[in-house]
Amino acid sequence: MPNKASVALSDQTRPSALANAESPPAGVANKPKRRSFIRRELKHLKNNRELFLLSLPGLIYKLIFAYLPMVGLIIAFKNYRYDLGMFGSKWVGLDNFRFLFTTDTAWRITRNTVLYNAGYMLITTLGALLLAVLMNELKAKYTKFYQTALFLPHFLSWVLVGYIAYAFLNHSDGFINRLLISLGMEPISWYQDSGPWPVILIVVHLWKAIGFTTLIYFAGIMGISGDYYEAARIDGATKAQMALKITVPLLTPLIIIMLILSIGNMFRGDFGLHYFIPNNSGFLYSSTDVIDTYVYRALREVGNVSMSAAVGFYQSVVGFVLVLVANGIVRKINPDHSMW
Amino acid sequence: MQQARPIPRTLIHLFFVVLSLAMILPFLLVVAVSFTDEQALTQHGYQFWPSDFSLNAYRYMLDSPVILLRAYEVTLLITVVGTIVSLLITAMTAYVVSRPDYRYNRMTTFYVFFTMLFSGGLVPSYILVTQYLHLKDSLLALILPVLLSPFNIMVMKGFLSKLPFEVIESAKIDGAREFKIFFRIILPLSTPALATMGLLIAFAYWNEWFNAMLYIDDPNKVPLQLLLVRTLNSIEFITANSDFAQQLGIDLSHFPNNSARMAIAVLAGGPMLVVFPFFQRFFVKGLTVGSLKG
Numbered sequence: 001m002p003n004k005a006s007v008a009l010s011d012q013t014r015p016s017a018l019a020n021a022e023s024p025p026a027g028v029a030n031k032p033k034r035r036s037f038i039r040r041e042l043k044h045l046k047n048n049r050e051l052f053l054l055s056l057p058g059l060i061y062k063l064i065f066a067y068l069p070m071v072g073l074i075i076a077f078k079n080y081r082y083d084l085g086m087f088g089s090k091w092v093g094l095d096n097f098r099f100l101f102t103t104d105t106a107w108r109i110t111r112n113t114v115l116y117n118a119g120y121m122l123i124t125t126l127g128a129l130l131l132a133v134l135m136n137e138l139k140a141k142y143t144k145f146y147q148t149a150l151f152l153p154h155f156l157s158w159v160l161v162g163y164i165a166y167a168f169l170n171h172s173d174g175f176i177n178r179l180l181i182s183l184g185m186e187p188i189s190w191y192q193d194s195g196p197w198p199v200i201l202i203v204v205h206l207w208k209a210i211g212f213t214t215l216i217y218f219a220g221i222m223g224i225s226g227d228y229y230e231a232a233r234i235d236g237a238t239k240a241q242m243a244l245k246i247t248v249p250l251l252t253p254l255i256i257i258m259l260i261l262s263i264g265n266m267f268r269g270d271f272g273l274h275y276f277i278p279n280n281s282g283f284l285y286s287s288t289d290v291i292d293t294y295v296y297r298a299l300r301e302v303g304n305v306s307m308s309a310a311v312g313f314y315q316s317v318v319g320f321v322l323v324l325v326a327n328g329i330v331r332k333i334n335p336d337h338s339m340w
Numbered sequence: 341m342q343q344a345r346p347i348p349r350t351l352i353h354l355f356f357v358v359l360s361l362a363m364i365l366p367f368l369l370v371v372a373v374s375f376t377d378e379q380a381l382t383q384h385g386y387q388f389w390p391s392d393f394s395l396n397a398y399r400y401m402l403d404s405p406v407i408l409l410r411a412y413e414v415t416l417l418i419t420v421v422g423t424i425v426s427l428l429i430t431a432m433t434a435y436v437v438s439r440p441d442y443r444y445n446r447m448t449t450f451y452v453f454f455t456m457l458f459s460g461g462l463v464p465s466y467i468l469v470t471q472y473l474h475l476k477d478s479l480l481a482l483i484l485p486v487l488l489s490p491f492n493i494m495v496m497k498g499f500l501s502k503l504p505f506e507v508i509e510s511a512k513i514d515g516a517r518e519f520k521i522f523f524r525i526i527l528p529l530s531t532p533a534l535a536t537m538g539l540l541i542a543f544a545y546w547n548e549w550f551n552a553m554l555y556i557d558d559p560n561k562v563p564l565q566l567l568l569v570r571t572l573n574s575i576e577f578i579t580a581n582s583d584f585a586q587q588l589g590i591d592l593s594h595f596p597n598n599s600a601r602m603a604i605a606v607l608a609g610g611p612m613l614v615v616f617p618f619f620q621r622f623f624v625k626g627l628t629v630g631s632l633k634g
Binding site (some may be wrong): 044047050054058059066073147155157163164166172174207292299312324 | 461
């Protein structure tokens with residue numbers, strides 16, 4: 001730890017700081033212990049004052065935009081009225097939740113959110129690993145081109161992807177339906193038939209996300225020392241063996257970090273994907289609606305703040321527990337791979 | 341030394357060429373539709389090659405460019421202001437967290453990182469912004485909610501902890517204050533990291549639509565992405581209610597409904613699609629550093 005040493009060194013150059021850090025001034029020594037602790041801490045604060053001030057804008061920002069809304073979670077237990085405000089509105093206990101869990105809404109949006117996220121995670125990870133391994137077989141000048149092509153959809157917002165999906169799925173003139181007609185088949189009302197949507201959403205997600213994930217894994221592969229492959233080659237290993245026995249095991253930490261991140265986000269539906277691609281069509285809610293789109297609609301289209309807040313509360317809490325559990329499991333298996 | 345390859349290279353190339361086409365062709369469909377005559381669209385449907393080439397849709401759009409220009413203006417403004425402020429605060433926070441000798445280092449990291457794991461969610465944020473900060477229909481509502489992401493702080497911290505600590509140390513010996521060290525030494529030394537981070541942030545602001553959907557009703561403050569949302573919805577609305585269209589005096593038979601919609605998508609999304617790929621390596625650098633335990 002060269003850093004520790006240098007800290008000590010830099011402190012020595014400021015004698016006053018060094019003197020204050022460890023031994024309290026003589027006058028304080030006889031005062032009660034608690035008092036001297038506070039004093040010492042204040043001294044520390046003084047020594048770290050400038051760095052603290054540098055971080056202050058960020059701290060205040062997070063206080064307002066991240067920690068204050070946590071207080072706002074109490075809205076879930078209130079009958080919120082705009083005129084009465086957050087603290088003036090009446091407490092209603094679990095009423096907001098009762099409505100939610102007596103209908104099948106909660107089950108539907110939970111199931112959709114979790115299953116879609118699991119599907120995205122699994123398929124994107126496998127696909128990206130495969131592409132990264134294959135890409136590694138090609139010369140750099142070619143991979144550049146393929147990477148750019150794969151990465152292109154990443155630059156689009158979901159709104160624009162919604163336009164592209166519309167060009168394909170539009171009932172009367174869309175590319176797919178015209179193709180079906182020219183093949184002598186019946187056109188499909190894509191925006192009214194919820195059946196095919198799981199597949200459509202997974203394909204669209206894969207289309208947009210695969211380039212990004214592939215690049216992460218490809219960069220990971222680039223970081224693996226060539227010596228391993230050299231040794232394997234001398235021992236007569238095949239390419240497939242090298243991929244399975246060297247590349248994938250060495251990528252495992254990276255894969256696990258990516259997986260924990262997505263498990264942590266298991267309860268956060270991809271709003272853009274699930275709102276714009278199905279064009280917010282009411283016919284499709286049974287198979288496209290996720291927690292986030294439901295909360296948004298309840299707030300902005302239905303205007304039921306309390307219900308929306310209840311679902312949001314449920315999402316925040318369960319999502320948080322999921323992250324803790326996921327990280328706990330990983331830490332149990334291999335502490336090096338866990339996030340904290 | 342040559343090993344027998346289980347998959348020949350040409351086959352891999354073929355696979356990637358097909359994949360690349362699958363990535364690019366959907367864009368071309370949108371572009372093609374925007375250049376197709378409306379009549380031809382209803383007759384032949386959407387095709388990858390315009391059966392009847394027409395600039396009508398663009399003429400319609402560019403006849404009254406005010407809305408589009410205004411949207412560009414709003415988006416540019418929030419992107420520039422948002423990126424500068426966000427970059428500065430991100431760098432400041434990340435720098436403090438990256439200093440191993442800072443006493444509240446771990447505390448601050450936890451404070452920031454915790455917001456990534458747990459959040460109040462949509463409704464409390466919405467009420468905070470609209471009822472307490474009174475930012476409804478303010479451009480600040482587009483900038484502030486996404487100003488400081490914990491993820492960006494972690495990525496930036498990863499960059500900054502690679503700087504040699506001796507630099508800070510010797511500056512301190514020379515009697516420099518922390519502010520001076522940060523602004524005069526650390527920031528100039530980390531220009532590449534700042535450029536990468538700035539690009540990621542700018543990209544996020546450019547593509548931001550969620551907060552616009554929540555907080556912007558004023559037609560004068562609509563950013564590009566929200567304009568796209570509105571267009572998708574409103575044209576649909578107009579064609580679905582032909583009575584309504586007649587009241588508005590819109591002659592539906594001449595309005596290039598489908599091609600106009602795609603033309604807006606091209607005009608609003610096209611430029612970025614040309615610009616951002618040039619900076620692709622920055623994106624790659626940013627995301628790899630971030631994912632490899634920043």
